Amino acid sequence: xxxxxxxxxxxxxxxxxxxxxxxxxxxxxxxxxxxxxxxxxxxxxxxxxxxxxxxxxxxxxxxxxxxxxxxxxxxxxxxxxxxxxxxxxxxxxxxxxxxxxxxxxxxxxxxxxxxxxxxxxxxxxxxxxxxxxxxxxxxxxxxxxxxxxxxxxxxxxxxxxxxxxxxxxxxxxxxxxxxxxxxxxxxxxxxxxxxxxxxxxxxxxxxxxxxxxxxxxxxxxxxxxxxxxxxxxxxxxxxxxxxxxxxxxxxxxxxxxxxxxxxxxxxxxxxxxxxxxxxxxxxxxxxxxxxxxxxxxxxxxxxxxxxxxxxxxxxxxxxxxxxxxxxxxxxxxxxxxxxxxxxxxxxxxxxxxxx
Amino acid sequence: xxxxxxxxxxxxxxxxxxxxxxxxxxxxxxxxxxxxxxxxxxxxxxxxxxxxxxxxxxxxxxxxxxxxxxxxxxxxxxxxxxxxxxxx
Numbered sequence: 327x328x329x330x331x332x333x334x335x336x337x338x339x340x341x342x343x344x345x346x347x348x349x350x351x352x353x354x355x356x357x358x359x360x361x362x363x364x365x366x367x368x369x370x371x372x373x374x375x376x377x378x379x380x381x382x383x384x385x386x387x388x389x390x391x392x393x394x395x396x397x398x399x400x401x402x403x404x405x406x407x408x409x410x411x412x413x414x415x416x417x418x419x420x421x422x423x424x425x426x427x428x429x430x431x432x433x434x435x436x437x438x439x440x441x442x443x444x445x446x447x448x449x450x451x452x453x454x455x456x457x458x459x460x461x462x463x464x465x466x467x468x469x470x471x472x473x474x475x476x477x478x479x480x481x482x483x484x485x486x487x488x489x490x491x492x493x494x495x496x497x498x499x500x501x502x503x504x505x506x507x508x509x510x511x512x513x514x515x516x517x518x519x520x521x522x523x524x525x526x527x528x529x530x531x532x533x534x535x536x537x538x539x540x541x542x543x544x545x546x547x548x549x550x551x552x553x554x555x556x557x558x559x560x561x562x563x564x565x566x567x568x569x570x571x572x573x574x575x576x577x578x579x580x581x582x583x584x585x586x587x588x589x590x591x592x593x594x595x596x597x598x599x600x601x602x603x604x605x606x607x608x609x610x611x612x613x614x615x616x617x618x619x620x621x622x623x624x625x626x627x628x629x630x631x632x633x634x635x636x637x638x639x640x641x642x643x644x645x646x647x648x649x650x651x652x653x654x655x656x657x658x659x660x661x662x663x664x665x666x667x668x669x670x671x672x673x674x675x676x677x678x679x680x681x
Numbered sequence: 682x683x684x685x686x687x688x689x690x691x692x693x694x695x696x697x698x699x700x701x702x703x704x705x706x707x708x709x710x711x712x713x714x715x716x717x718x719x720x721x722x723x724x725x726x727x728x729x730x731x732x733x734x735x736x737x738x739x740x741x742x743x744x745x746x747x748x749x750x751x752x753x754x755x756x757x758x759x760x761x762x763x764x765x766x767x768x769x
Contacts, residue, residue, distance in 0.1 A: 334749040335741050342728050412716050417684040424687070425766045476734045476758065535733035536766055538686045538717060538726075608729050 342609065347664060350606025350618030356599035358625025360397075362633040363592035368393055369640070371585030380571065383450060388562045388571050390446040391439070393589075395559055396580045398438065398551035400593030401600075405544035408597075418541050426536045429529060430545045437526025438550030439558045444519035452512025458495035459516040461623065464616040465491075466524025467531075471612030475532045483613050486662030493656035494623035497649045527616045531607025539608065543601040547593075614664045621660065624653040685715050687767045689726055690735070690755075694763045698739040698752040701727060727753050735759035 367373060368389075376389055409415045421427040448456040464487050471477035534542045560573045569575065580586065607615030627645055635643030660666075683691065685708070692707050693699045699707075701724040712718050717726075730736045736753040744750045755763065 330747075331741060331743045331749060334743075335751065338724075338749060338751070342725070342732075346732075413714065414685075414717070420682065421684045421687075424684075424768070429766075532733055535730050535735060536686060536690060536762075537684070541684065541686075609732055611732065 346606055346609030347614070347618055347666070349602045350610055350615045351621055351660075353599050353602035353606050353619045354621035355625045355629075356595045356602060357619070357622035358627075358629035359633070360592050360595035360599050361622070361626040362629040363588050363595060364393065364397055365630055366634050366638060367585055367588030367592060369634075370588060372579045372583050373585060376570070380568070382566075384562065384565050385568070385571060386450060387443065387446060388559065388566070388576070391443060391554055391558045391562055392576045392580060394438070394442055395551060395554035396586070396589045397593050397596055398547055398554055400551075400586075400590050401597040402544065402548035402551045402593075404590075404594050404597045405540070405547050405601075408540060409544055412540070414538070414541065417538065418544050421537055421541050422545060426533050427545060430533050430537065430542050431549045433526045433530045433533065434546040434549035435553055436522045437530070438546070439553045441519045441522030441526070443558065444515050444522065448512045448516035448519060450512070451515065452509040454498055455509055456512050456516035457498045458491055459513050460519050460523070461491050461494045461620060462517070462520040463523035463527065464613070464620050466521050467527035467607075467616040468613035470524055470528035471531070471607075475528065475612075477611040477613065479613055482665065483663045486659045486664075487613065487617055489659030489662060490617045490620050490656050493652040493659060494620060496652035497623050497627060497656075499649075524616075527603065527607055527619070528612040530604045531612050531615060534604045534608040539601055539605040542604055543597060546600055546604075547597055610664065614660070617660050617663045621653075621656060624649070624656060682711065683767070685712050685717055686726060688712060689723065690730065690763050691767060691769075693727070693730075693736065693753060694755045694760060698754040700750045700752050702744070702750060724751070727751075730759070735762055 368377060373389075373393070376385075380386070380389065406415065406418065409418050422431075445456075445460055448460065465484075468477075468479055468483065468487060472479040530542065530546065537545075555573075555577070559576065563571055563573050563576075580589070603615070603619045606618060609615070610618070627643070627649065631643045631645050634640045688708055688711070689704055692704055696703070701720050704723050704727070705718055705720065708718060717723075727736060731738065731753060735755065736759055737756045739752045739754045741749060741751040
């Protein structure tokens, strides 16, 4: 009987680990779909007109904040609908008033409006060179997880994280040609963004050890959407006299024209993606959870290619052989962080029982 | 009434050790209608808490129907965090 108990126990543990890794990778896949539908929405309807006509720095900031606001608000609505269906909407309000709930709100503000705005500013100033710097969020997440929440971290894991970082850089086709003082400042801003996402991943992941992850994510998306729409967008709009770029006009057009459907879809994917990111981090620890999620560096371009390139027929979204190879290198890096044999993670139950 | 996950952590903190089955038995009167108060969901909540160093495993055994029963207890760090973050 003891032997059976030990075998069952081992099976339960490996199932938990495998489930955690798969959920964390799915967070990267759904993040890819979220990016694809958001990019598609930004290139259609009223958004195409805005992005075509408004090219100043402040206009791009406003449009990107408004695009996030639209996505996050709709994503928050999806998350609440999910809780209502499950009969747990009451827990949403009960959790909101507690310490972990407030912690989740802070995470949402740091990782949402703050980090995302930094990302857009950095990208504008530095170009694609800032993308791998923003990817350092996995390193910050792992360090915070280790020092604040007693999570395991060793040399192999750190090497694995940097391998993932390297592949993400290659997939993003990073160009180092544009090195200037402005690009340097862009890199510093990207570092703030990486720190923001690192804090969010580690603290949000730990938070879901106390809060049910679906409630946690409803809090995250509603807070991010609210702060983006009610604070960030109006504040940014105050810096331009352009009548098109005023909160009321943006709101009516973003939510009241058919293009909103793309944001409803991207919002749904982002709700699932963030829920799985927090859940994956809470199951695997921030280090492994965040590099698995970091596979969005591949899934983003991949989903853009499928959705925008193949299905919607826009040009310029195909993937090259180098990107596919870099994706394989990334799998190796993820496996190093998890101390895993990548093939074992996906092996079926029958195979495992024979071990 | 506390959110279900808080109630689970508080309950485990209040006893010497508890399995998912114990948690469900203890919380059923108040949270019986919750879909997350299922054996697999509660077991997962406990395993997540363990992965985040809040709980330790105390022992495991086979139940009457041959199912695995794992018992968890709150450690010092877990007790500190639960007290700090989850107020009554």
